[in-house]
Amino acid sequence: MLRYILTIFLSAFLLFQVQPILARYILPWYGGTPAVWTTCMLCFQIGLLAGYTYAHGLVAGFRGHPRKQAAIHFCLILASLVFLPITPTDTMKPEATADPTWGIVLLLLKTVGLPFIVISASGPLIQHWFFSASKSASPYRLYAVSNFGSLLGLLSYPFLFEPLFGLRQQTQLWSVTYIVYGICATLCAWGFIQNRPSTKAHSEGATSSPAPTFQNRISWGVFAALGSIVLLATTNQMCQDVAVVPFLWVLPLSLYLITFIISFDHARWYHRGIWIPLTTVSVAALVYLLNQDYADVELHISIQVGIYLSAMFSCCMVCHGEMVRLKPAPTYLTSFYLVVSLGGAIGGILVSQVAPRIFTGMWELHLSLLAVALMIGYRVFQDTRSGVIVNRFWLALFSLFWIQVVFTMSFFLWLHIEDQVDGAVASKRSFYGSLRVYDGNVGKSNHWRALYHGRINHGRQYLDYETFRAKPSTYYMQFSGAGLAFDFHPKRLTQPEQAINIGVVGLGTGTLASYANSSDSIRFYEINPDVETLAREYFSYLKECPADLSIKLGDARITLEAELAAGESNQFDLLFVDAFSGDSIPIHLFTEEAFDTYLKHLAPDGILVVHITNLHIDLSDPVRVLGDVFDLESIWVARHSKRRGEYYSNWVLMSRQPETLNKIKSQDLHTDWEREEARLIHWTDDYSNLLTVIKWD
Numbered sequence: 001m002l003r004y005i006l007t008i009f010l011s012a013f014l015l016f017q018v019q020p021i022l023a024r025y026i027l028p029w030y031g032g033t034p035a036v037w038t039t040c041m042l043c044f045q046i047g048l049l050a051g052y053t054y055a056h057g058l059v060a061g062f063r064g065h066p067r068k069q070a071a072i073h074f075c076l077i078l079a080s081l082v083f084l085p086i087t088p089t090d091t092m093k094p095e096a097t098a099d100p101t102w103g104i105v106l107l108l109l110k111t112v113g114l115p116f117i118v119i120s121a122s123g124p125l126i127q128h129w130f131f132s133a134s135k136s137a138s139p140y141r142l143y144a145v146s147n148f149g150s151l152l153g154l155l156s157y158p159f160l161f162e163p164l165f166g167l168r169q170q171t172q173l174w175s176v177t178y179i180v181y182g183i184c185a186t187l188c189a190w191g192f193i194q195n196r197p198s199t200k201a202h203s204e205g206a207t208s209s210p211a212p213t214f215q216n217r218i219s220w221g222v223f224a225a226l227g228s229i230v231l232l233a234t235t236n237q238m239c240q241d242v243a244v245v246p247f248l249w250v251l252p253l254s255l256y257l258i259t260f261i262i263s264f265d266h267a268r269w270y271h272r273g274i275w276i277p278l279t280t281v282s283v284a285a286l287v288y289l290l291n292q293d294y295a296d297v298e299l300h301i302s303i304q305v306g307i308y309l310s311a312m313f314s315c316c317m318v319c320h321g322e323m324v325r326l327k328p329a330p331t332y333l334t335s336f337y338l339v340v341s342l343g344g345a346i347g348g349i350l351v352s353q354v355a356p357r358i359f360t361g362m363w364e365l366h367l368s369l370l371a372v373a374l375m376i377g378y379r380v381f382q383d384t385r386s387g388v389i390v391n392r393f394w395l396a397l398f399s400l401f402w403i404q405v406v407f408t409m410s411f412f413l414w415l416h417i418e419d420q421v422d423g424a425v426a427s428k429r430s431f432y433g434s435l436r437v438y439d440g441n442v443g444k445s446n447h448w449r450a451l452y453h454g455r456i457n458h459g460r461q462y463l464d465y466e467t468f469r470a471k472p473s474t475y476y477m478q479f480s481g482a483g484l485a486f487d488f489h490p491k492r493l494t495q496p497e498q499a500i501n502i503g504v505v506g507l508g509t510g511t512l513a514s515y516a517n518s519s520d521s522i523r524f525y526e527i528n529p530d531v532e533t534l535a536r537e538y539f540s541y542l543k544e545c546p547a548d549l550s551i552k553l554g555d556a557r558i559t560l561e562a563e564l565a566a567g568e569s570n571q572f573d574l575l576f577v578d579a580f581s582g583d584s585i586p587i588h589l590f591t592e593e594a595f596d597t598y599l600k601h602l603a604p605d606g607i608l609v610v611h612i613t614n615l616h617i618d619l620s621d622p623v624r625v626l627g628d629v630f631d632l633e634s635i636w637v638a639r640h641s642k643r644r645g646e647y648y649s650n651w652v653l654m655s656r657q658p659e660t661l662n663k664i665k666s667q668d669l670h671t672d673w674e675r676e677e678a679r680l681i682h683w684t685d686d687y688s689n690l691l692t693v694i695k696w697d
Contacts, residue, residue, distance in 0.1 A: 003191060004130040007184040008142055011122035012149030014178055016257070018086070018112055019044050020157045020250055021170045026107060028588025028685065029093050030100050031527040031555050034239035035352065035431045037249050038232055039101050042348035043108045044116065045228065045341070051120020052341040056334040058121075059128050066132070070189035073118075073125065077182045080114040085175040087111070087168055093558060099431045101353070115178055122181075124337040126188055131330050133195040147261040154254045158247040158691065166686035212328040212336070219379075220336065221343035223323040226372055227316045228347025231256045233365035234312040236351070238305060247691055248305070255313045263320040270321030276376060279314040280405055283369055286311035287409060290366075290416045301616045301695065315372045322379050360427035361420055361434050362454075366413040373406050425449070426538055432528040437538045448473075451509050451534060456580065457647070458531075459509030461539050469540060474647040475613055476511045479669065481637035481651020485574055485609045486515040488663045502547075503572040503601065505556040505589065506579030506611075507531050509539040516547035523549075523570070525556035527579075557588055560597050571603045578611040585617055587690060591683045595626045599656075607661070608632070608654040613647075618693050623652045624678035633658040638671040 023040040030036045054076075062068040088111050094103045108116075127142045161170055235252050262269045285307045292299065328336050355364040380402075384395055421427070426437040436452045450460040459476075462468035476482045491498035499519035504512050507526035516522045522545065526532055532551055536542055542549060552559050556579060563570065575598055579586055588594060590610075598608055612619040620636065627634035632654040639649045653670075655661050664670055681692050 001130070003184060003187045004126055004142065005145055007181065007188050008123060008126050008146045009149035010177070010181040010184055011119040011126070012146040013153035014174060014181060015048075015116070015119045015153070016150040016253070017153035017157055017161070018116065018174055019253075020154070021161075021167070021174060022086070022088070022108060022112060023249065024162070025088055025167050025171070026092075026104065028557065028586075028591075029555070030104065031432060032586030032588055033432050034236050035356075035433070036104065037239065038236055038348075038352040039104045039431075040108065041232060042345075042352045043105050045345040045348040047108075047113070047116040048120045049338075049341040049345045051117045051122075052124055052334070052338045054117060055121040055123075055125040055128070056338045058125065059334050066129075066193045066195075069125075069129075070193050073121075074186060074189060076114070076118055077185060080118045081179070081182070083112060083115050084178065085172050086115065087171040095554075101431060119178070119181065122185060124334045126185070128334055129188055129192040131333065133192055144261050144265045147257045147264065151254050151257045151261065154250045154257065158250050158689075163689055166684075168686060210329070212326075212332055216326045216328075217339055219326055220323055220339045221346070222375065223319040224340045224343025225347040225350070226368060226375065227256065227259070227319040228344040229351055229364060229368040230312055230315045230319070230372065232348060232351040233355075233362065233368055234308050237362055237365055238308050251305075252309060252312055255309055256316050259313065259316040259320045262317065263324040267324070270317070270324065272321075272380075275314065275317050275321060279311075279318050279372070279376075282307070282310040282314045283373075283409065286369070287412045287416070291412060291419070311369070315369065318372060318376060322375070356429050356431065360429050360436070361417065362429075363417060366417060370406070370410060370413065373402070373409060377402050377406070426534060428530040428534065430528065430530050432530070435528075435530055435534060437534055449538060451531075451539070453580070458580070459511045459539070461509060461511070461541065470514055470544065472511045472514045474511070475611065475649040476514075477639070477646045477649075480639050480646075480649045481609060481653055482512060482576065482578075482611070482649075483515070484637055484664050484669055485576075485607050485651075485653055488661075489573060489607060490605055490660060491573060493663070500573040501571060501603070503570055503575040505575075505577045507535055507551065508578070510535045510541035510545070512576060512578075513541045513545035513547070513549060516545055516549070518546035520547040521549075522547050524551045525559055525579075526551060526553060527555050529553055557594055557597065560601060564597065564600055570601045571606075572601055573603050573606045574609060575602050575606060576609045576611070578609075580611075580614075585614070585619070585690065587683065587688050588685065590619060590622055590626070591685050591688060592626060592629060593685045595630060599630060602656075605657050605660050606655065610652045610654065611650070612652055613650045616695055617690065618695055620650070620652065620673070621675070621679040622681045622683050622693060623654075624673070625680060625682050627652075627654050628678070629682070630656075632656060633661055635661050635665060635670040636673055637664075637669065 019040060023037050026040075027036050058069055058072060062072075088107060092107050092110065094100050123143065123146045127146075130142060161173075165173065231252055235249060238248050238252070289299065289304065289307045323340070351364055355362070377399075380395070380398065420436065423438045423440065424436045425439050428435045433453055438450050438452060440448050440450070445464055446462060447464045448460050448462050451458045457474060460474050462471070462473065472478070472483065478487070486492060489500060491500050497517070499517070499521070502512070502516060502520060502522040504522065504524045507524045508531070510524065513522055513524075532553065577589055577598065579589055595608075602608055610619075610623050612623060624634055633656075634652055634654045637649075637651045637653060639646065653661055653664070661670075679692075
């Protein structure tokens with residue numbers, strides 16, 4: 001049995017570790033948004049479905065012919081070695097595109113397509129071989145072993161592999177381990193051949209076990225799809241509000257796998273009397289949290305993550321527990337896994353492809369919570385009809401309670417949706433997230449309009465008076481780091497003022513354009529076309545800017561590198577790095593290679609201005625360290641003013657020439673660093689770890 005356990009463990013370990021490895025590798029190429037992970041997950045779910053389909057077809061097509069099954073799988077393993085190592089090449093970097101979904105799909109197919117299908121097939125195929133060889137032992141506990149291997153593969157990534165190894169080393173280690181898996185799978189195939197299960201034995205096993213009903217098969221798929229939707233929708237929401245970081249990918253996916261381990265290990269671990277009440281309480285807490293999105297008090301990150309994960313875990317536990325209650329006899333094992341993987345893939349398609357096209361907000365989480373509640377009621381009702389539940393009094397009590405739960409939850413979920421939609425004059429959603437334009441204080445002297453990405457304000461403009469309309473607000477006020485960079489640049493201090501060349505990574509509402517003069521030039525780099533559309537249509541900063549203004553669509557890092565490759569150095573006098581996805585950090589804009597690119601576009605006396613305002617992440621140390629790497633003078637400007645329209649803000653101003661920033665320092669307009677010496681947090685394209693900068697306090 002040891003060879004089967006080892007092979008299934010290795011295949012599961014590789015299956016789930018390759019997901020954060022490749023998603024982390026290509027994350028910078030696609031803007032660092034949560035949708036990169038969701039799209040990768042969809043690709044992997046479809047790959048899992050392909051693997052399970054292959055395993056089911058191999059078993060069904062060559063039942064009773066172990067040599068043919070083993071030979072075909074061995075040939076597929078050999079063919080998959082052509083893909084090694086699975087390291088993506090620079091030639092795979094994308095061109096600027098509105099929706100890069102298919103680019104991600106093709107990239108993953110080119111790097112790990114066939115190896116992923118092979119290891120996906122190993123779960124059901126090796127379990128089938130074990131069941132056939134042992135002739136009596138149940139293979140379902142091997143599924144728990146498989147999920148344990150998956151869990152270890154996931155958890156070891158953020159805590160072991162990501163901190164210790166660079167991305168290229170990670171892909172190489174994975175490739176070597178895949179070869180070890182191939183050897184183990186070959187040994188399993190040899191053991192399967194030696195036991196030679198007969199066609200007669202298989203047919204007797206098939207006829208002695210009742211075939212699962214069509215209704216049960218549908219229930220498998222629905223519960224699998226709901227678990228997948230809850231997982232992905234929760235991950236999306238957390239990443240948008242906190243950070244696009246492997247830890248926040250791995251943690252929910254790990255809990256998702258734990259629910260499989262618990263459910264498949266033994267029927268006693270899933271008890272409705274325990275898990276349904278726990279689900280009710282945890283979902284209620286999540287609904288409360290959702291309705292606090294715009295409250296004045298921000299809950300601590302650990303509390304928010306804990307609520308999200310508790311609700312996700314309990315919902316997935318119910319989905320998978322109910323699914324396992326309906327599992328068939330081992331004879332129908334491969335078809336069961338096939339339907340489960342199909343449900344998971346459908347859930348992934350609904351979240352990553354369908355929801356962004358039909359919803360203007362992330363409403364799939366709301367609908368999935370409601371669907372889980374409805375499916376719980378449906379399954380209890382079905383058990384009553386089949387005679388599993390015979391106590392009518394408790395059934396009536398449960399029914400009344402559950403109807404109340406569903407209606408209450410529906411009301412507060414709708415309240416949250418209505419709260420986000422109310423006051424919105426425009427809404428858009430795409431691969432890059434959910435955008436919404438709000439009007440406030442309409443009809444009053446302080447009538448304002450703001451752009452929100454998720455629940456984070458990305459710029460506000462006062463509309464009633466021309467004087468206020470032309471003024472910057474929120475993070476960009478006069479004495480903010482952004483305002484000081486404009487006011488104290490050497491070219492602004494000459495008489496007469498000289499023209500300056502301005503570059504801005506991240507458009508938002510275009511607020512920084514309000515600082516430009518008619519002789520200046522300003523270029524914005526923006527990855528999301530919807531941001532440009534909303535900024536031009538609903539705000540006047542761009543249209544009223546007197547400077548020579550241009551906007552380049554596409555990931556700023558890739559665009560700036562392409563400009564250098566074409567021999568174009570912009571020689572910006574001011575270069576702003578101000579790109580956030582909701583409140584999450586596009587980490588590829590804060591690496592040594594990124595800063596090297598910025599500095600090649602910066603004039604000798606230019607100022608690099610980095611916006612680091614964030615609810616959950618402290619970027620001061622990695623930015624200061626990069627300043628030291630490039631021998632830059634760095635100052636910190638933090639504003640806590642409560643003046644009209646001003647937000648709390650954090651900016652770091654950096655320059656090659658210390659005298660460029662001396663005026664700001666001499667007038668004591670900067671802020672003392674919180675730590676005299678920065679923590680040594682040095683990020684590169686090959687290594688970064690957001691866990692070190694999360695504000696856990």
